[in-house]
Amino acid sequence: xxxxxxxxxxxxxxxxxxxxxxxxxxxxxxxxxxxxxxxxxxxxxxxxxxxxxxxxxxxxxxxxxxxxxxxxxxxxxxxxxxxxxxxxxxxxxxxxxxxxxxxxxxxxxxxxxxxxxxxxxxxxxxxxxxxxxxxxxxxxxxxxxxxxxxxxxxxxxxxxxxxxxxxxxxxxxxxxxxx
Numbered sequence: 001x002x003x004x005x006x007x008x009x010x011x012x013x014x015x016x017x018x019x020x021x022x023x024x025x026x027x028x029x030x031x032x033x034x035x036x037x038x039x040x041x042x043x044x045x046x047x048x049x050x051x052x053x054x055x056x057x058x059x060x061x062x063x064x065x066x067x068x069x070x071x072x073x074x075x076x077x078x079x080x081x082x083x084x085x086x087x088x089x090x091x092x093x094x095x096x097x098x099x100x101x102x103x104x105x106x107x108x109x110x111x112x113x114x115x116x117x118x119x120x121x122x123x124x125x126x127x128x129x130x131x132x133x134x135x136x137x138x139x140x141x142x143x144x145x146x147x148x149x150x151x152x153x154x155x156x157x158x159x160x161x162x163x164x165x166x167x168x169x170x171x172x173x174x175x176x177x178x179x
Contacts, residue, residue, distance in 0.1 A: 021074035028075045031084035040113045044149035086111035097169045107143045121155045142178045
């Protein structure tokens with residue numbers, strides 16, 4: 001196993017100017033399920049809303065990443081008000097994609113519709129990237145984005161990701177970005 005991966009259970013809390021990132025808790029499930037049920041959120045991520053069962057599996061996968069890999073996903077909330085904004089983090093999903101990104105930390109993010117266009121994505125991704133640089137060192141990280149998801153492409157580029165390769169994932173066009 002690569003030296004990038006360390007077993008850990010303590011999820012770090014990260015604060016930015018407007019946001020707090022923390023590990024998933026059971027009481028986050030309702031907010032997560034509502035976000036993933038929104039067609040505007042899933043339009044470029046799987047193409048259809050997720051069921052509660054699928055969201056529950058995601059949540060368990062996020063927690064499992066922290067436990068087994070020493071990295072994972074955070075819940076994003078507004079500082080002060082505590083309003084749910086979305087989720088982001090690093091994962092190794094062992095995706096069946098060419099070229100392979102197995103073993104490379106993959107950054108992903110999703111925001112609730114009402115948070116789109118307010119700079120929260122860029123703010124949260126910058127915080128995650130900074131955490132990743134401290135945690136992974138100079139290692140490569142990637143993200144995959146549907147070519148029509150222009151907002152996420154802009155966020156990735158603002159945060160130092162560059163287009164690496166265009167490919168197909170689960171029958172859909174996908175761009176792999178790396179940093």
